[in-house]
Protein backbone atom coordinates (compact mmCIF):
# COMPACT_ATOMS: atom_id res chain seq x y z
CA UNK A 1 0.00 0.00 0.00
CA UNK A 2 2.78 2.44 0.90
CA UNK A 3 4.23 4.06 -2.22
CA UNK A 4 7.48 5.08 -0.56
CA UNK A 5 10.07 2.44 0.38
CA UNK A 6 13.42 3.12 1.96
CA UNK A 7 16.13 0.54 2.46
CA UNK A 8 19.09 1.23 4.75
CA UNK A 9 22.24 -0.87 4.64
CA UNK A 10 25.70 -0.58 6.10
CA UNK A 11 28.33 -2.13 3.82
CA UNK A 12 30.82 0.57 4.80
CA UNK A 13 30.65 1.25 8.53
CA UNK A 14 34.35 2.16 8.77
CA UNK A 15 33.88 4.87 6.17
CA UNK A 16 31.04 6.25 8.31
CA UNK A 17 28.56 5.77 5.49
CA UNK A 18 25.00 4.55 5.42
CA UNK A 19 23.67 3.40 2.06
CA UNK A 20 20.11 4.46 1.30
CA UNK A 21 17.79 3.29 -1.41
CA UNK A 22 14.61 5.34 -1.76
CA UNK A 23 11.91 4.02 -4.06
CA UNK A 24 9.01 6.28 -5.02
CA UNK A 25 6.43 4.03 -6.64
CA UNK A 26 4.45 5.58 -9.50
CA UNK A 27 6.65 8.68 -9.43
CA UNK A 28 6.03 9.23 -13.14
CA UNK A 29 2.37 9.88 -12.30
CA UNK A 30 3.45 12.91 -10.22
CA UNK A 31 4.70 14.72 -13.34
CA UNK A 32 7.73 14.82 -15.65
CA UNK A 33 10.04 16.12 -12.92
CA UNK A 34 10.36 14.96 -9.33
CA UNK A 35 12.20 17.06 -6.76
CA UNK A 36 13.96 15.19 -3.96
CA UNK A 37 14.76 17.21 -0.88
CA UNK A 38 16.74 16.90 2.32
CA UNK A 39 15.82 18.74 5.51
CA UNK A 40 17.90 21.75 6.55
CA UNK A 41 17.20 21.28 10.28
CA UNK A 42 15.67 18.83 12.67
CA UNK A 43 12.84 19.63 15.10
CA UNK A 44 13.97 20.27 18.66
CA UNK A 45 17.28 21.77 17.56
CA UNK A 46 16.68 25.24 16.21
CA UNK A 47 19.56 25.78 13.84
CA UNK A 48 19.94 25.44 10.08
CA UNK A 49 22.37 22.55 9.71
CA UNK A 50 22.35 21.97 5.95
CA UNK A 51 22.20 18.20 6.30
CA UNK A 52 22.39 17.81 2.51
CA UNK A 53 26.12 18.49 2.67
CA UNK A 54 26.64 14.88 3.80
CA UNK A 55 24.81 13.30 0.83
CA UNK A 56 27.07 11.69 -1.79
CA UNK A 57 27.14 9.18 -4.68
CA UNK A 58 23.54 9.85 -5.71
CA UNK A 59 22.21 7.96 -8.76
CA UNK A 60 18.69 7.23 -9.93
CA UNK A 61 16.98 4.65 -12.08
CA UNK A 62 13.51 3.40 -12.95
CA UNK A 63 12.00 0.12 -11.70
CA UNK A 64 13.90 -1.84 -14.37
CA UNK A 65 17.26 -0.36 -13.50
CA UNK A 66 17.38 2.02 -16.46
CA UNK A 67 19.23 5.19 -15.51
CA UNK A 68 17.26 8.37 -14.82
CA UNK A 69 18.84 11.81 -15.14
CA UNK A 70 19.17 13.79 -11.93
CA UNK A 71 20.43 17.36 -11.66
CA UNK A 72 21.02 19.27 -8.49
CA UNK A 73 19.06 22.52 -8.55
CA UNK A 74 19.97 23.99 -5.19
CA UNK A 75 21.95 23.02 -2.08
CA UNK A 76 19.28 20.60 -0.85
CA UNK A 77 17.24 19.65 -3.95
CA UNK A 78 17.85 17.03 -6.63
CA UNK A 79 15.55 17.01 -9.71
CA UNK A 80 14.87 13.72 -11.45
CA UNK A 81 13.57 13.77 -15.07
CA UNK A 82 11.05 10.98 -15.46
CA UNK A 83 11.61 10.43 -19.21
CA UNK A 84 10.88 6.72 -18.90
CA UNK A 85 9.70 4.10 -16.45
CA UNK A 86 7.12 4.29 -13.68
CA UNK A 87 9.02 4.26 -10.36
CA UNK A 88 11.89 6.46 -9.25
CA UNK A 89 14.62 4.56 -7.43
CA UNK A 90 17.30 6.77 -5.88
CA UNK A 91 20.45 5.38 -4.33
CA UNK A 92 22.83 7.52 -2.31
CA UNK A 93 25.10 7.39 0.66
CA UNK A 94 25.18 9.65 3.70
CA UNK A 95 28.31 10.39 5.68
CA UNK A 96 27.89 10.60 9.44
CA UNK A 97 30.65 10.81 12.02
CA UNK A 98 29.40 13.48 14.38
CA UNK A 99 28.28 12.16 17.73
CA UNK A 100 25.40 14.40 18.76
CA UNK A 101 21.72 13.67 19.24
CA UNK A 102 20.82 15.61 16.08
CA UNK A 103 23.34 14.23 13.59
CA UNK A 104 24.31 10.80 12.29
CA UNK A 105 27.09 8.73 13.80
CA UNK A 106 28.21 5.63 11.93
CA UNK A 107 31.26 3.57 12.81
CA UNK A 108 32.34 -0.02 13.36
CA UNK A 109 30.42 -0.22 16.64
CA UNK A 110 27.02 1.12 15.64
CA UNK A 111 24.93 3.41 13.47
CA UNK A 112 22.86 6.17 15.03
CA UNK A 113 20.64 7.76 12.41
CA UNK A 114 18.32 10.72 12.59
CA UNK A 115 15.58 11.05 10.01
CA UNK A 116 16.37 14.61 8.92
CA UNK A 117 19.98 13.95 7.79
CA UNK A 118 19.15 10.54 6.28
CA UNK A 119 15.99 10.50 4.18
CA UNK A 120 15.39 12.31 0.89
CA UNK A 121 11.71 13.07 0.41
CA UNK A 122 9.26 14.44 -2.13
CA UNK A 123 7.15 17.45 -1.17
CA UNK A 124 3.95 16.09 -2.79
CA UNK A 125 4.26 12.87 -0.79
CA UNK A 126 4.94 14.28 2.68
CA UNK A 127 1.63 12.96 3.97
CA UNK A 128 2.08 9.45 2.58
CA UNK A 129 3.21 6.47 4.67
CA UNK A 130 6.70 5.10 4.09
CA UNK A 131 8.21 1.66 4.69
CA UNK A 132 11.73 1.41 6.04
CA UNK A 133 13.68 -1.79 5.66
CA UNK A 134 16.85 -1.95 7.73
CA UNK A 135 19.57 -4.43 6.79
CA UNK A 136 21.47 -4.52 10.07
CA UNK A 137 25.00 -5.93 10.00
CA UNK A 138 25.21 -9.51 11.38
CA UNK A 139 24.77 -9.57 15.16
CA UNK A 140 23.40 -6.03 15.29
CA UNK A 141 19.97 -5.07 16.64
CA UNK A 142 17.66 -2.28 15.55
CA UNK A 143 16.01 0.09 18.02
CA UNK A 144 13.53 2.72 16.88
CA UNK A 145 10.06 3.90 17.79
CA UNK A 146 8.75 3.13 14.28
CA UNK A 147 6.22 0.31 14.30
CA UNK A 148 7.44 -3.00 12.94
CA UNK A 149 4.94 -4.50 10.49
CA UNK A 150 5.87 -7.85 8.89
CA UNK A 151 9.59 -7.28 9.31
CA UNK A 152 9.51 -3.73 7.91
CA UNK A 153 9.23 -0.46 9.81
CA UNK A 154 6.33 1.81 8.98
CA UNK A 155 6.19 5.61 9.25
CA UNK A 156 2.72 7.15 8.92
CA UNK A 157 4.10 10.22 7.12
CA UNK A 158 7.26 12.29 6.69
CA UNK A 159 6.90 13.96 10.10
CA UNK A 160 6.86 10.57 11.82
CA UNK A 161 9.79 9.34 9.73
CA UNK A 162 11.88 12.37 10.68
CA UNK A 163 10.73 12.10 14.29
CA UNK A 164 11.98 8.52 14.69
CA UNK A 165 15.72 8.13 15.14
CA UNK A 166 17.11 4.68 14.43
CA UNK A 167 19.85 2.90 16.33
CA UNK A 168 21.61 -0.16 14.96
CA UNK A 169 24.01 -1.62 17.50
CA UNK A 170 25.36 -4.75 19.16
CA UNK A 171 23.09 -4.82 22.24
CA UNK A 172 19.41 -5.69 22.13
CA UNK A 173 17.12 -3.14 23.77
CA UNK A 174 16.02 -3.77 27.35
CA UNK A 175 12.26 -3.90 27.70
CA UNK A 176 10.32 -2.80 30.73
CA UNK A 177 6.91 -1.52 31.61
CA UNK A 178 6.04 1.96 32.91
CA UNK A 179 2.79 3.89 33.13
CA UNK A 180 1.00 0.81 31.80
CA UNK A 181 2.89 0.72 28.50
CA UNK A 182 6.00 -0.87 27.06
CA UNK A 183 9.26 1.04 27.27
CA UNK A 184 12.58 0.10 25.68
CA UNK A 185 16.09 1.18 26.49
CA UNK A 186 18.78 0.73 23.84
CA UNK A 187 22.24 1.39 25.19
CA UNK A 188 25.41 2.08 23.23
CA UNK A 189 28.66 2.16 25.16
CA UNK A 190 29.04 0.98 28.73
CA UNK A 191 28.81 2.51 32.16
CA UNK A 192 31.98 2.65 34.25
CA UNK A 193 31.47 0.67 37.45
CA UNK A 194 31.34 3.72 39.73
CA UNK A 195 29.99 3.02 43.21
CA UNK A 196 28.59 6.44 43.99
CA UNK A 197 24.98 5.37 43.44
CA UNK A 198 24.70 1.59 43.79
CA UNK A 199 27.22 0.98 46.54
CA UNK A 200 27.50 -2.80 46.33
CA UNK A 201 27.06 -3.16 42.57
CA UNK A 202 28.96 -6.15 41.21
CA UNK A 203 28.22 -5.78 37.53
CA UNK A 204 26.74 -3.45 34.91
CA UNK A 205 23.35 -5.19 35.13
CA UNK A 206 22.83 -3.82 38.62
CA UNK A 207 23.58 -0.28 37.46
CA UNK A 208 21.13 -0.67 34.61
CA UNK A 209 18.51 -2.12 36.94
CA UNK A 210 18.81 1.00 39.12
CA UNK A 211 18.54 3.25 36.09
CA UNK A 212 15.46 1.40 34.82
CA UNK A 213 13.78 1.57 38.25
CA UNK A 214 14.38 5.32 38.55
CA UNK A 215 13.30 5.88 34.95
CA UNK A 216 10.04 4.05 35.64
CA UNK A 217 9.36 6.30 38.65
CA UNK A 218 10.06 9.39 36.57
CA UNK A 219 7.82 8.26 33.71
CA UNK A 220 4.98 7.49 36.08
CA UNK A 221 5.29 10.80 37.90
CA UNK A 222 5.03 12.65 34.56
CA UNK A 223 2.10 10.49 33.46
CA UNK A 224 0.21 11.41 36.65
CA UNK A 225 0.17 15.09 35.60
CA UNK A 226 -1.61 14.21 32.35
CA UNK A 227 -3.62 11.19 33.49
CA UNK A 228 -1.80 8.62 31.36
CA UNK A 229 0.49 8.38 28.35
CA UNK A 230 -0.44 8.96 24.70
CA UNK A 231 1.57 6.10 23.13
CA UNK A 232 1.72 2.31 22.95
CA UNK A 233 5.49 2.10 23.36
CA UNK A 234 8.35 4.49 24.06
CA UNK A 235 12.05 4.08 23.25
CA UNK A 236 15.11 5.55 24.97
CA UNK A 237 18.24 5.56 22.82
CA UNK A 238 21.02 6.14 25.33
CA UNK A 239 24.48 6.76 23.89
CA UNK A 240 27.43 6.98 26.27
CA UNK A 241 30.52 9.04 25.57
CA UNK A 242 32.85 10.85 28.01
CA UNK A 243 32.15 14.54 28.36
CA UNK A 244 28.92 14.24 26.37
CA UNK A 245 25.56 15.52 27.56
CA UNK A 246 22.39 16.27 25.64
CA UNK A 247 19.08 14.99 24.45
CA UNK A 248 16.61 15.36 21.64
CA UNK A 249 12.92 14.78 22.14
CA UNK A 250 10.57 12.83 19.90
CA UNK A 251 6.93 11.78 20.10
CA UNK A 252 7.58 8.18 21.05
CA UNK A 253 11.30 8.16 21.74
CA UNK A 254 14.26 10.22 22.76
CA UNK A 255 17.96 10.18 21.94
CA UNK A 256 20.20 10.83 24.93
CA UNK A 257 23.92 11.44 25.09
CA UNK A 258 25.45 11.01 28.54
CA UNK A 259 28.63 10.21 30.39
CA UNK A 260 29.78 6.60 31.03
CA UNK A 261 30.75 7.89 34.49
CA UNK A 262 27.18 8.77 35.47
CA UNK A 263 27.31 6.28 38.35
CA UNK A 264 30.46 7.80 39.86
CA UNK A 265 28.52 10.07 42.19
CA UNK A 266 24.95 10.84 43.12
CA UNK A 267 25.29 14.32 41.57
CA UNK A 268 26.40 12.97 38.20
CA UNK A 269 23.64 10.39 38.28
CA UNK A 270 21.08 13.11 39.01
CA UNK A 271 22.25 14.87 35.84
CA UNK A 272 21.40 11.77 33.83
CA UNK A 273 18.00 11.41 35.52
CA UNK A 274 17.28 15.09 34.86
CA UNK A 275 18.07 14.58 31.18
CA UNK A 276 15.75 11.58 31.02
CA UNK A 277 13.03 13.50 32.85
CA UNK A 278 13.43 16.53 30.57
CA UNK A 279 13.25 14.69 27.26
CA UNK A 280 10.44 12.42 28.39
CA UNK A 281 8.31 15.40 29.46
CA UNK A 282 8.75 16.80 25.96
CA UNK A 283 6.61 13.98 24.57
CA UNK A 284 3.75 16.11 25.85
CA UNK A 285 5.22 19.60 25.91
CA UNK A 286 6.58 20.48 22.44
CA UNK A 287 5.89 17.21 20.63
CA UNK A 288 2.12 17.47 21.09
CA UNK A 289 1.40 20.72 22.96
CA UNK A 290 3.19 23.04 20.54
CA UNK A 291 3.20 26.27 18.58
CA UNK A 292 1.72 25.82 15.11
CA UNK A 293 5.12 25.99 13.37
CA UNK A 294 6.36 22.98 15.35
CA UNK A 295 4.26 20.36 13.64
CA UNK A 296 3.39 19.88 10.84
CA UNK A 297 6.87 21.05 9.87
CA UNK A 298 8.54 22.89 7.03
CA UNK A 299 12.04 21.39 6.95
CA UNK A 300 13.66 23.75 4.48
CA UNK A 301 13.51 26.91 6.59
CA UNK A 302 13.44 28.25 10.12
CA UNK A 303 10.29 27.71 12.21
CA UNK A 304 9.97 31.00 14.06
CA UNK A 305 8.08 31.14 17.33
CA UNK A 306 8.09 33.40 20.39
CA UNK A 307 7.03 30.48 22.57
CA UNK A 308 10.15 28.33 22.97
CA UNK A 309 10.23 29.53 26.58
CA UNK A 310 6.99 27.57 27.15
CA UNK A 311 8.45 24.52 25.44
CA UNK A 312 11.87 24.58 27.12
CA UNK A 313 11.41 26.77 30.20
CA UNK A 314 8.32 24.95 31.45
CA UNK A 315 10.02 21.63 30.61
CA UNK A 316 13.09 22.66 32.63
CA UNK A 317 10.82 23.41 35.59
CA UNK A 318 9.13 20.03 35.30
CA UNK A 319 12.26 17.99 34.73
CA UNK A 320 13.45 18.85 38.25
CA UNK A 321 10.06 19.07 39.93
CA UNK A 322 9.25 15.60 38.62
CA UNK A 323 12.50 14.14 39.94
CA UNK A 324 11.38 15.51 43.29
CA UNK A 325 7.84 14.14 42.88
CA UNK A 326 9.23 10.77 41.80
CA UNK A 327 11.32 10.68 44.95
CA UNK A 328 14.67 10.43 43.17
CA UNK A 329 15.89 13.94 44.06
CA UNK A 330 15.97 15.07 47.70
CA UNK A 331 14.35 18.45 48.45
CA UNK A 332 17.75 19.80 49.50
CA UNK A 333 19.20 19.03 46.07
CA UNK A 334 16.11 20.43 44.36
CA UNK A 335 16.69 23.76 46.07
CA UNK A 336 20.45 23.68 45.47
CA UNK A 337 19.77 23.28 41.76
CA UNK A 338 17.28 26.14 41.85
CA UNK A 339 19.95 28.32 43.49
CA UNK A 340 22.50 27.34 40.87
CA UNK A 341 20.08 28.40 38.14
CA UNK A 342 19.37 31.68 39.89
CA UNK A 343 23.06 32.41 40.27
CA UNK A 344 23.64 31.60 36.59
CA UNK A 345 20.86 33.96 35.52
CA UNK A 346 22.14 36.86 37.60
CA UNK A 347 25.62 36.44 36.08
CA UNK A 348 24.24 37.20 32.61
CA UNK A 349 24.10 40.95 31.76
CA UNK A 350 22.22 40.00 28.56
CA UNK A 351 19.09 39.26 30.58
CA UNK A 352 18.43 43.01 30.52
CA UNK A 353 18.73 43.08 26.73
CA UNK A 354 16.47 40.25 25.65
CA UNK A 355 13.04 39.07 26.78
CA UNK A 356 11.92 35.44 26.82
CA UNK A 357 9.88 36.03 23.67
CA UNK A 358 12.81 37.70 21.94
CA UNK A 359 15.14 34.91 23.00
CA UNK A 360 12.70 32.31 21.63
CA UNK A 361 12.30 34.03 18.27
CA UNK A 362 16.04 34.49 17.75
CA UNK A 363 17.08 30.98 18.90
CA UNK A 364 18.25 30.26 15.33
CA UNK A 365 20.85 33.01 15.33
CA UNK A 366 21.51 33.55 19.04
CA UNK A 367 21.08 30.67 21.50
CA UNK A 368 22.27 28.08 18.97
CA UNK A 369 25.14 30.22 17.75
CA UNK A 370 26.79 31.62 20.87
CA UNK A 371 29.80 33.92 20.72
CA UNK A 372 31.74 36.22 23.04
CA UNK A 373 28.92 38.75 23.12
CA UNK A 374 26.11 36.30 23.89
CA UNK A 375 26.43 36.74 27.65
CA UNK A 376 26.02 40.49 27.25
CA UNK A 377 23.23 40.51 24.70
CA UNK A 378 21.07 37.41 25.20
CA UNK A 379 19.45 35.23 27.82
CA UNK A 380 18.58 31.55 27.50
CA UNK A 381 14.87 30.73 27.32
CA UNK A 382 15.73 27.48 29.11
CA UNK A 383 17.37 29.19 32.06
CA UNK A 384 15.16 32.23 32.51
CA UNK A 385 12.14 30.33 31.22
CA UNK A 386 12.55 27.68 33.91
CA UNK A 387 12.80 30.25 36.69
CA UNK A 388 9.87 32.26 35.34
CA UNK A 389 7.75 29.10 35.11
CA UNK A 390 8.60 28.18 38.71
CA UNK A 391 7.62 31.67 39.89
CA UNK A 392 4.45 31.54 37.82
CA UNK A 393 3.52 28.18 39.36
CA UNK A 394 3.88 29.60 42.87
CA UNK A 395 2.03 32.78 41.88
CA UNK A 396 -0.91 30.77 40.50
CA UNK A 397 -1.02 28.65 43.68
CA UNK A 398 -1.14 31.78 45.85
CA UNK A 399 -3.69 33.71 43.80
CA UNK A 400 -6.07 30.76 43.40
CA UNK A 401 -5.70 29.76 47.07
CA UNK A 402 -4.31 26.41 46.05
CA UNK A 403 -7.12 25.66 43.59
CA UNK A 404 -4.87 25.82 40.51
CA UNK A 405 -1.24 25.39 39.55
CA UNK A 406 0.98 25.10 36.49
CA UNK A 407 -0.18 21.48 36.29
CA UNK A 408 -3.63 22.82 35.36
CA UNK A 409 -2.14 24.99 32.63
CA UNK A 410 -0.46 21.93 31.15
CA UNK A 411 -3.60 19.82 31.39
CA UNK A 412 -5.57 22.61 29.71
CA UNK A 413 -3.04 22.91 26.89
CA UNK A 414 -3.00 19.13 26.61
CA UNK A 415 -6.76 18.90 26.21
CA UNK A 416 -6.79 21.68 23.66
CA UNK A 417 -3.70 20.92 21.56
CA UNK A 418 -2.53 17.40 22.44
CA UNK A 419 -4.41 15.71 19.62
CA UNK A 420 -5.13 18.79 17.49
CA UNK A 421 -3.80 18.90 13.92
CA UNK A 422 -2.58 22.46 14.50
CA UNK A 423 -0.71 23.96 17.42
CA UNK A 424 -1.27 27.32 19.14
CA UNK A 425 -0.36 30.77 17.92
CA UNK A 426 2.11 32.84 19.94
CA UNK A 427 -0.65 35.37 20.54
CA UNK A 428 -2.80 32.65 22.20
CA UNK A 429 -0.34 31.71 24.94
CA UNK A 430 -1.30 34.25 27.60
CA UNK A 431 -5.00 33.71 26.99
CA UNK A 432 -4.61 29.93 27.32
CA UNK A 433 -2.71 30.32 30.60
CA UNK A 434 -5.44 32.68 31.83
CA UNK A 435 -8.24 30.32 30.82
CA UNK A 436 -6.55 27.46 32.63
CA UNK A 437 -6.13 29.42 35.86
CA UNK A 438 -8.97 31.96 35.82
CA UNK A 439 -6.39 34.69 36.51
CA UNK A 440 -5.40 37.90 34.78
CA UNK A 441 -1.75 37.28 33.89
CA UNK A 442 -1.22 40.43 31.82
CA UNK A 443 1.10 42.04 34.33
CA UNK A 444 3.14 38.85 34.74
CA UNK A 445 3.58 38.37 30.99
CA UNK A 446 4.32 42.07 30.44
CA UNK A 447 7.12 42.04 32.98
CA UNK A 448 8.73 38.61 32.72
CA UNK A 449 7.79 37.15 29.32
CA UNK A 450 7.48 40.11 26.96
CA UNK A 451 9.52 42.34 29.25
CA UNK A 452 13.06 41.93 30.48
CA UNK A 453 12.54 41.94 34.22
CA UNK A 454 14.10 39.29 36.41
CA UNK A 455 11.52 36.94 37.89
CA UNK A 456 10.82 37.62 41.56
CA UNK A 457 12.20 34.38 42.94
CA UNK A 458 12.52 35.71 46.46
CA UNK A 459 8.88 36.79 46.47
CA UNK A 460 7.75 33.50 44.93
CA UNK A 461 9.58 31.41 47.52
CA UNK A 462 8.19 33.53 50.35
CA UNK A 463 4.71 32.36 49.29
CA UNK A 464 5.63 28.83 50.31
CA UNK A 465 7.50 29.73 53.49
CA UNK A 466 11.01 29.76 52.06
CA UNK A 467 13.69 32.42 52.25
CA UNK A 468 16.31 33.15 49.60
CA UNK A 469 19.64 34.21 51.08
CA UNK A 470 22.39 35.79 49.01
CA UNK A 471 26.10 35.85 49.77
CA UNK A 472 29.40 35.59 47.93
CA UNK A 473 31.02 32.49 46.53
CA UNK A 474 34.53 32.23 47.97
CA UNK A 475 37.40 29.81 47.70
CA UNK A 476 37.64 27.41 50.59
CA UNK A 477 34.19 28.24 51.95
CA UNK A 478 35.18 31.53 53.60
CA UNK A 479 31.95 33.45 54.03
CA UNK A 480 32.50 35.12 57.32
CA UNK A 481 32.36 38.79 56.35
CA UNK A 482 29.79 40.34 54.07
CA UNK A 483 32.31 42.60 52.32
CA UNK A 484 32.02 42.08 48.56
CA UNK A 485 35.04 40.33 47.06
CA UNK A 486 37.16 42.02 44.39
CA UNK A 487 35.91 41.48 40.87
CA UNK A 488 37.45 41.51 37.40
CA UNK A 489 34.34 40.62 35.35
CA UNK A 490 35.44 38.08 32.77
CA UNK A 491 34.46 34.54 31.85
CA UNK A 492 37.51 32.48 31.00
CA UNK A 493 38.30 29.20 29.29
CA UNK A 494 41.42 27.19 28.58
CA UNK A 495 43.04 24.03 29.80
CA UNK A 496 45.73 25.35 32.10
CA UNK A 497 46.04 28.68 30.30
CA UNK A 498 43.60 31.46 31.08
CA UNK A 499 41.95 32.81 27.96
CA UNK A 500 39.20 35.40 28.20
CA UNK A 501 36.03 33.96 26.66
CA UNK A 502 33.94 37.04 27.27
CA UNK A 503 34.19 40.36 29.04
CA UNK A 504 31.06 41.22 30.98
CA UNK A 505 29.20 44.45 30.26
CA UNK A 506 30.04 47.29 32.62
CA UNK A 507 32.69 45.25 34.42
CA UNK A 508 36.17 46.48 35.40
CA UNK A 509 37.60 44.25 32.65
CA UNK A 510 35.49 45.97 29.99
CA UNK A 511 36.22 49.44 31.38
CA UNK A 512 39.97 48.86 31.24
CA UNK A 513 40.11 47.18 27.85
CA UNK A 514 40.42 43.44 28.42
CA UNK A 515 39.17 41.57 25.30
CA UNK A 516 37.85 38.12 24.50
CA UNK A 517 40.80 36.08 23.21
CA UNK A 518 43.33 37.72 25.54
CA UNK A 519 45.49 35.21 27.36
CA UNK A 520 46.16 36.40 30.90
CA UNK A 521 49.63 35.24 31.97
CA UNK A 522 50.42 37.25 35.12
CA UNK A 523 48.85 39.42 37.82
CA UNK A 524 51.23 42.03 39.30
CA UNK A 525 54.15 40.17 37.74
CA UNK A 526 53.35 36.70 39.05
CA UNK A 527 52.27 33.99 36.65
CA UNK A 528 48.65 32.80 36.84
CA UNK A 529 46.86 29.83 35.37
CA UNK A 530 43.21 28.83 35.28
CA UNK A 531 43.35 27.66 38.89
CA UNK A 532 45.19 30.60 40.41
CA UNK A 533 43.71 33.65 38.67
CA UNK A 534 40.54 33.66 40.78
CA UNK A 535 42.57 33.28 44.01
CA UNK A 536 44.84 36.22 43.16
CA UNK A 537 41.89 38.46 42.38
CA UNK A 538 40.11 37.30 45.53
CA UNK A 539 43.14 38.25 47.65
CA UNK A 540 42.71 41.91 46.62
CA UNK A 541 40.05 44.41 47.67
CA UNK A 542 37.53 46.26 45.51
CA UNK A 543 39.19 49.50 44.38
CA UNK A 544 42.69 47.95 44.25
CA UNK A 545 44.58 48.31 41.00
CA UNK A 546 46.24 45.23 39.50
CA UNK A 547 48.65 44.99 36.58
CA UNK A 548 47.63 42.25 34.14
CA UNK A 549 50.18 40.83 31.73
CA UNK A 550 48.61 39.24 28.71
CA UNK A 551 49.15 37.99 25.19
CA UNK A 552 46.92 39.54 22.55
CA UNK A 553 47.40 38.18 19.03
CA UNK A 554 50.73 36.75 20.27
CA UNK A 555 52.03 40.15 21.41
CA UNK A 556 52.78 40.85 25.07
CA UNK A 557 50.66 43.60 26.65
CA UNK A 558 50.20 45.08 30.08
CA UNK A 559 47.08 46.76 31.35
CA UNK A 560 46.05 48.12 34.74
CA UNK A 561 42.64 47.25 36.03
CA UNK A 562 40.92 48.82 39.03
CA UNK A 563 38.96 45.94 40.52
CA UNK A 564 35.28 46.32 41.26
CA UNK A 565 32.82 44.73 43.69
CA UNK A 566 31.60 41.28 42.78
CA UNK A 567 27.80 41.01 42.68
CA UNK A 568 26.27 38.48 45.08
CA UNK A 569 26.57 35.11 43.39
CA UNK A 570 25.90 32.49 46.03
CA UNK A 571 22.36 31.65 47.04
CA UNK A 572 20.72 29.45 49.57
CA UNK A 573 17.08 28.52 50.04
CA UNK A 574 15.97 27.71 53.57
CA UNK A 575 12.70 27.68 55.51
CA UNK A 576 11.61 31.19 56.58
CA UNK A 577 11.81 32.21 60.26
CA UNK A 578 8.23 31.52 61.26
CA UNK A 579 6.20 30.25 58.29
CA UNK A 580 2.44 30.62 58.58
CA UNK A 581 -0.06 27.79 58.25
CA UNK A 582 -0.96 29.03 54.77
CA UNK A 583 2.66 29.05 53.67
CA UNK A 584 3.13 25.53 55.00
CA UNK A 585 0.03 24.30 53.21
CA UNK A 586 1.16 25.82 49.92
CA UNK A 587 4.60 24.26 50.31
CA UNK A 588 3.09 20.84 50.98
CA UNK A 589 0.80 21.12 47.94
CA UNK A 590 3.72 22.16 45.73
CA UNK A 591 6.38 19.70 46.87
CA UNK A 592 4.18 16.87 48.08
CA UNK A 593 5.72 16.85 51.56
CA UNK A 594 5.87 19.01 54.66
CA UNK A 595 8.04 22.12 54.89
CA UNK A 596 11.12 21.18 56.91
CA UNK A 597 11.35 22.91 60.29
CA UNK A 598 14.76 24.44 59.70
Ligand SMILES: [Zn+2]
Pocket residue numbers: 278282311312315
Ligand atom coordinates in the same frame (compact mmCIF):
# COMPACT_ATOMS: atom_id res chain seq x y z
ZN1 LIG B 1 14.27 20.48 25.97
